[in-house]
Amino acid sequence: MNRDDSTAGAVSGPGGMPPGPSPVRAERSGDAPDPTAAALPPELAGAARTLFGDRLDLAAAYAELLATDGVVRGLIGPREAPRIWDRHLLNCAAVAERIPEGASVLDVGSGAGLPGLVLAIARPDLAMTLVEPLARRTSFLVEAVQGLGLTKTVRVFRGRAEEAAAGSAGMGPLTAGIVTARAVAPLDRLSAWCLPLAAPGGRVVAMKGASAADEIAEHAEAVARLGGGEPTVHRCGVGVIEPPATVVEIVRERVVAAPRVQTASKRSRGGRRR
Numbered sequence: 667m668n669r670d671d672s673t674a675g676a677v678s679g680p681g682g683m684p685p686g687p688s689p690v691r692a693e694r695s696g697d698a699p700d701p702t703a704a705a706l707p708p709e710l711a712g713a714a715r716t717l718f719g720d721r722l723d724l725a726a727a728y729a730e731l732l733a734t735d736g737v738v739r740g741l742i743g744p745r746e747a748p749r750i751w752d753r754h755l756l757n758c759a760a761v762a763e764r765i766p767e768g769a770s771v772l773d774v775g776s777g778a779g780l781p782g783l784v785l786a787i788a789r790p791d792l793a794m795t796l797v798e799p800l801a802r803r804t805s806f807l808v809e810a811v812q813g814l815g816l817t818k819t820v821r822v823f824r825g826r827a828e829e830a831a832a833g834s835a836g837m838g839p840l841t842a843g844i845v846t847a848r849a850v851a852p853l854d855r856l857s858a859w860c861l862p863l864a865a866p867g868g869r870v871v872a873m874k875g876a877s878a879a880d881e882i883a884e885h886a887e888a889v890a891r892l893g894g895g896e897p898t899v900h901r902c903g904v905g906v907i908e909p910p911a912t913v914v915e916i917v918r919e920r921v922v923a924a925p926r927v928q929t930a931s932k933r934s935r936g937g938r939r940r
């Protein structure tokens with residue numbers, strides 16, 4: 667088990683790349699960062715004020731971090747920088763309306779912090795854990811959490827969702843009332859990873875695009891087998907952002923035994939990937 671990253675959280679294990687569009691890129695970018703690319707476009711200022719309120723300055727600081735350090739470290743493509751506000755920050759912040767006051771939230775596959783860090787910025791009442799297996803991304807997340815002054819409400823867990831659910835290296839299994847994810851995996855695999863992290867009666871809130879209804883039709887049976895209720899589709903930020911963000915929600919109705927996972931410490935005895 668690696669514990670080379672820390673805010674309030676734990677770290678461990680490798681991860682994989684799921685399908686789906688995402689700004690996060692595995693390769694390092696050679697382009698120079700442009701902090702001005704993260705400037706809030708005037709036409710989005712009203713939506714940003716609505717969604718971030720008096721935390722707008724903090725959101726702007728995170729936008730700049732993504733457009734500079736995030737680009738330099740290859741976590742976000744340089745072409746994404748001018749789209750940070752509409753495609754990423756506002757879209758993710760809109761999902762806050764689906765999360766109850768004071769909720770504990772696990773964000774699975776946070777990457778550079780989407781949507782978890784954005785939600786933590788918009789909602790200081792949330793207790794947020796960012797779950798991300800890749801060391802380069804958790805290093806960025808830990809530094810971002812510290813730099814933005816969010817250590818009281820955000821922790822970073824380095825490891826896969828399956829490891830978080832199983833508990834590893836002396837830590838008990840992680841659970842939360844709400845489990846968020848964006849661009850991590852198709853709904854069946856996502857449910858297998860996220861439902862065990864939801865407290866019974868808690869909810870998975872998965873950001874999905876136009877594919878939401880098709881994914882539900884394709885994977886509803888698998889979701890039910892995993893103990894999930896009937897998936898429902900919700901549009902967030904109606905009248906604030908265009909288009910609104912689409913989420914699929916699944917309540918953890920039944921507790922189903924999760925498949926056993928090999929923990930990072932066991933893997934390390936046989937030589938582990940990094």
Ligand SMILES: C[S@@+](CC[C@H](N)C(=O)[O-])C[C@H]1O[C@@H](n2cnc3c(N)ncnc32)[C@H](O)[C@@H]1O
Pocket residue numbers: 681682683684686687688689690774775776777778779780781797798799800803825826827828847848849850859
């Ligand atoms: C395409 S990126 C999306 C990142 C971010 N959510 C976004 O929307 O920009 C998918 C992320 O999921 C992480 N991931 C893959 N498999 C995972 C697993 N089993 N548990 C947790 N995270 C995982 C990857 O390391 C990667 O950072």
